[in-house]
Amino acid sequence: MSQAKPQTKQLGDRIATIMANPDPAGWQPTGMNRDSYLDLMETILQTAAEWQDERGAIIDPVDGSEHGQTSCRFVAPGAILLSAGRAGHLREKVLRGMDWICMRLQGGEAQSPDFWMREVMTAWNLLTDVEPARRAQWERHIRAVIPEKHYWNVSPDGSKLAELHNWTIYAAAGEAMRELAGLGPPKDDGTVIWGRKFYDKYMPAQLAHFTELGMYRDPNDPLTYDMTTRLQIATPSAYGFTSPLFTDSYDELLQCGAMSQLLYVSPAGYAPFGGRSGQMQMQEAIMAALGELEAKRYRGKNERLSRAFKRQAHVSARSMGRWTTDMSPLRHVKNGFDPSDRHGCENYAKWSVYSLFTASCLGLAYLFADDTIGESPMPAEIGGYTFELQPAFHKIFATCGGTQLEIDTAADLHYDATGLGRFHVAGVPIELGLSMPLPSHPKFHLPAELLPPSDVAIGPGWRGHDGKWVYLASFNEGLTVTKTTDIESIERVEFRVSLRHEPSGVTIDQHYALTAGHVKIDATVTLNGQAPQDIRFVVPLLETNGQTTSHIEQPAGEAQVRYGEGIYTVRFDCAYHIATGGSFANRNGVYRPLELQTTGGQISVDLTLSHGPSPTA
Numbered sequence: 001m002s003q004a005k006p007q008t009k010q011l012g013d014r015i016a017t018i019m020a021n022p023d024p025a026g027w028q029p030t031g032m033n034r035d036s037y038l039d040l041m042e043t044i045l046q047t048a049a050e051w052q053d054e055r056g057a058i059i060d061p062v063d064g065s066e067h068g069q070t071s072c073r074f075v076a077p078g079a080i081l082l083s084a085g086r087a088g089h090l091r092e093k094v095l096r097g098m099d100w101i102c103m104r105l106q107g108g109e110a111q112s113p114d115f116w117m118r119e120v121m122t123a124w125n126l127l128t129d130v131e132p133a134r135r136a137q138w139e140r141h142i143r144a145v146i147p148e149k150h151y152w153n154v155s156p157d158g159s160k161l162a163e164l165h166n167w168t169i170y171a172a173a174g175e176a177m178r179e180l181a182g183l184g185p186p187k188d189d190g191t192v193i194w195g196r197k198f199y200d201k202y203m204p205a206q207l208a209h210f211t212e213l214g215m216y217r218d219p220n221d222p223l224t225y226d227m228t229t230r231l232q233i234a235t236p237s238a239y240g241f242t243s244p245l246f247t248d249s250y251d252e253l254l255q256c257g258a259m260s261q262l263l264y265v266s267p268a269g270y271a272p273f274g275g276r277s278g279q280m281q282m283q284e285a286i287m288a289a290l291g292e293l294e295a296k297r298y299r300g301k302n303e304r305l306s307r308a309f310k311r312q313a314h315v316s317a318r319s320m321g322r323w324t325t326d327m328s329p330l331r332h333v334k335n336g337f338d339p340s341d342r343h344g345c346e347n348y349a350k351w352s353v354y355s356l357f358t359a360s361c362l363g364l365a366y367l368f369a370d371d372t373i374g375e376s377p378m379p380a381e382i383g384g385y386t387f388e389l390q391p392a393f394h395k396i397f398a399t400c401g402g403t404q405l406e407i408d409t410a411a412d413l414h415y416d417a418t419g420l421g422r423f424h425v426a427g428v429p430i431e432l433g434l435s436m437p438l439p440s441h442p443k444f445h446l447p448a449e450l451l452p453p454s455d456v457a458i459g460p461g462w463r464g465h466d467g468k469w470v471y472l473a474s475f476n477e478g479l480t481v482t483k484t485t486d487i488e489s490i491e492r493v494e495f496r497v498s499l500r501h502e503p504s505g506v507t508i509d510q511h512y513a514l515t516a517g518h519v520k521i522d523a524t525v526t527l528n529g530q531a532p533q534d535i536r537f538v539v540p541l542l543e544t545n546g547q548t549t550s551h552i553e554q555p556a557g558e559a560q561v562r563y564g565e566g567i568y569t570v571r572f573d574c575a576y577h578i579a580t581g582g583s584f585a586n587r588n589g590v591y592r593p594l595e596l597q598t599t600g601g602q603i604s605v606d607l608t609l610s611h612g613p614s615p616t617a
Contacts, residue, residue, distance in 0.1 A: 003249070004212040006256035011213070012305075015259060018379040019304055021490050024402065027377050032314040034369035037288070037362045038086055040317065041077050043325050044359040048074050049093050051352055056093075056100030060352040062340050068112045068348065072101045072119035073356035079123040080363035095130060098123055102141035105150065114151045114167040117174025118235065119360060121181060125239075142183045147175060147198050154202075156193075161205040165218050166229045169206055172199045176236035176243075199243060207249055211392045214256025220412050221393045222275025227286045230257050231361065234293050238368055258294040261287060262312060263387040264395070267380045267402045267426040269315035273436035274395060274408065275415050276443065279334045279344060279587040280354050281323060284316040285361035291316065292368040299373055307376035313365060314375060324358070327547070332358065334430065335588050336547025342445045343546060344587030349444070380404065381426070384490040388483060396483055400493040401516025402426040403609070407497060408457070409481045414443040417473035418499075419457030425517050425609040428566035431545050431588040433609045434458060437473065438540060438586045438593075450585035456593055458539055460508060460523040460603065462532040470506075471538065478503050491515065505529075522604045531601030539570050539605065540591035543583055552592070554578070559594050567612035572596050572605050 051058050058070045078094035081087040101120060104110045120142065127135070148156045153167035178184070179195030188194070193201055209217045218225035234254050237246055264272050271283035291313030298306035323331040329339060332355040337343035339351040379385070383400040390396075394410040406422035416437050423433035438456035454471055461471035480500040487494040493514045500507045505528040513520040525535055541561050542550050550563035557574040560567065577597040583590050596603065 003207045004210055006214050006252050007212050008214070008252055008256040008259065011256060011259035011263070014385070015262060015305065015308075015379055018382055018385055019308060019377070021382050021384065023377050024381055027381065029375045030311070030314040030318055032318060033371045034366050036314070037317060037366040037369065038081060038084055040320060040324055041359045041362045041366070042081060042087055043330060044355050045074070045078055045081060045087060045090060047330055048352065048356055048359075049090050052093055052097065056096035056098075058097070058352055058356065060350045062342065062351050066111075067350045067353050069115040069119065070350070070352045070356055071097055071104075072116045072123075073353070073360045075101055076119040076122040077356070077359035077363040079126040080366060083126040084366070094123075095127065095134065098127060098138060099134070102138045106141040106144035108150055110150070112152065112167070114153050114171040117145070117178060118170060118232065119174075121174060121177035122360075122363070124181060124183075139183060142178070143186050146185060146192060146194065147171060148193050158201070161202060162208065164202070164205070165209065166216070166225050166232075168202050169229050169232050172202050173232040173236050175199055176241040177239055180236070180239055180241055196243070200245065203245055203250075207253075210253050210257075212256075213260045213389065214253045214258070215260055215389070215393065216257070217392055220275060222277060222412075222415075223272050223393060224275065224277040224280070224283055226257070226393075227261070227271065227283065227290065230254055231286050231289055231364070234290065235364060238293060255294075255297065258290055258309070260389075261290060262308065262379055263385070264389070264397050265312055265316065265378070265380050266404045266422075266424045266430075267383070267399065268424065268430070269312065269317075269319040270424065270430060270435070271316075272395060272397070272406055273416060273421055274393060275412050276346060277349060278415060279436060280349065280358075281320050281332050281334070282354055282358040282361055284320050285358045285365065288313040288317040289361050289365040289368060292365050292370070295373045296368065296370050299370065304376055307374050308378045310373045311375040311378045311381075313369070315378070317362070317365065320358075330355065333587060334435070336545040338546075341546070343585070344444055344446070346444045382490060384488050384493060386483070386485050386488065386493060386495050390481065394481075396497060398493050398495060398512060398514050400514045401491065403514060403517055403519075405512065405514060405519060408437070409497070409499065410476050410479055411437065411439075411455075411457075411473075413439055413441065413455060413474065413476050415439060417455035417457040418475050418479075419459030419472050420521070421457050423458065423519065423607060423609060425566075427611060428609045429545075429564045432542050432550075432561065432563050432566045432568050433607065434540055435588050436586050438584055438591060440474075444587060446585045450583065450590060452584035452593070456538060456540055456584065456591075458521075458607075459510070459537070460525055461536040461538060461595075462506070462525045462527070462601070463534040464532070465527065469536065472499070472508050473538070475499070475501060517610050518606070518608045520604065520606050523602070525601045534597060534599055535601055535603050537572075537596045537603045537605050539594045539596070539607065541570075541580075541594050542568070543590045543592055545589040562612060565611055565613070567610050569608040569610070570594060570605060571608070573598070576603070
């Protein structure tokens with residue numbers, strides 16, 4: 001792969017055009033400041049402190065084991081809290097944790113050690129007010145780490161550098177911070193690859209994994225790993241690490257990737273769906289930290305853009321409170337199921353691991369934040385645009401009037417489904433309209449009885465020539481995608497998406513008309529130029545997020561779901577045949593797919609999300 005040329009100017013011009021529109025009516029600042037990150041962190045650390053054993057290790061309360069980088073991700077945010085004058089009663093737990101992780105790392109006993117050094121160095125920089133003997137012991141352990149001996153994703157002979165991905169960038173970030181502290185091996189004769197030498201050896205090959213939109217491609221294009229990898233690259237620079245490689249290449253890629261983030265974030269600050277490690281609280285914490293860095297980048301140079309990034313950081317962090325502070329116990333995934341259920345979690349996505357990574361990233365947001373920068377509306381709040389990630393990440397976004405659609409055009413069916421997978425309105429619970437599709441063979445945990453028989457997204461299905469039903473949601477290869485935009489304004493966005501599958505001869509055309517809180521979808525299907533015998537349109541209706549239950553009514557020509565402070569209304573032709581199957585789940589909750597059916601190859605639906613009283617009110 002060759003290095004992509006970043007489209008920084010094109011993205012910057014587009015963002016400037018959007019932000020030249022009037023502010024949304026009634027827009028207000030969040031009222032947040034850098035201490036708001038500490039508030040969220042402290043809730044997580046208070047919970048996790050109960051999981052620490054006498055050695056200093058953090059033991060996952062669900063399965064009773066220490067996992068991956070959990071313990072170091074307790075220590076780093078703990079050190080940040082202590083440095084800010086918070087959580088003083090946790091001081092000895094944090095110090096004991098530092099004893100443990102430094103010993104484990106130098107002893108070659110760390111799990112996934114490539115992730116540890118950045119967390120260790122964050123803590124090292126802040127835990128200065130400790131007894132000299134204890135800090136000297138930490139220093140001896142840190143200096144004893146030989147990266148190409150202790151880390152797992154390395155290539156000492158250089159033959160596999162291009163095959164390495166996000167683990168290597170985490171390791172390089174940690175080594176860059178170690179370089180700043182001057183904590184190299186004590187017997188380094190100039191041949192040990194650590195610090196800057198590690199960075200300069202391993203980071204050039206990673207440039208080939210970036211797109212022209214500044215987004216990092218981990219295998220199969222998971223969006224979470226774009227965001228977290230960019231944060232690791234950015235962090236050493238924020239501490240003062242400099243490198244020609246960073247200055248000449250990575251800095252502009254980070255600038256470009258952040259602009260893409262500003263366009264794909266939802267109006268309420270949420271990360272997109274897409275791939276593994278999705279729907280986790282850490283996503284918004286990562287975006288908050290990246291937003292704070294970009295706000296500082298433009299301070300004094302482009303104040304409007306600086307304030308938009310500040311706003312994005314605050315809104316993303318604010319979105320986390322619902323699960324982090326409002327639910328007890330706190331959730332690390334965006335649902336209301338008890339963490340012991342592991343609902344929506346990959347095997348590695350332990351409650352302890354990802355709760356504490358959330359705290360770690362919030363800690364970076366706090367360290368990077370500058371409270372002299374104010375807020376202004378971000379593009380997603382102003383709206384009136386579409387944004388494509390094609391072919392990498394294979395997503396289409398449309399944003400208007402505080403409302404966002406996200407369409408996957410070639411889903412990784414281990415995690416998602418093809419079609420409209422997200423319909424968000426700011427202030428309405430994200431799972432109500434849908435925040436991600438429902439894959440039938442997920443690589444994350446769901447109860448077997450809640451697995452759908454086929455993949456589910458908001459979109460069409462049709463009866464094939466053999467009489468069997470086929471759904472767009474299950475297509476992920478061989479699709480040719482064409483998107484045409486008809487209208488982009490702050491009041492209305494209209495666009496068309498055509499997907500052609502040559503092997504089967506099917507063409508699916510969908511027209512979307514998006515206004516505030518509402519989308520009308522007209523779908524047409526042809527099979528080798530002819531209309532199929534029958535067509536369906538599927539809309540998942542939320543039953544529960546694991547804690548709160550909805551109330552569903554289906555009068556003539558309509559289905560209405562009342563849930564929390566939101567109302568979801570699906571309107572359709574009364575002549576359509578209506579079918580509702582069983583109950584099926586995604587990471588966010590349990591849904592009852594509404595299937596509308598008619599003859600021929602055309603079908604239309606109207607979807608509306610609005611604020612409303614709880615069904616129990």
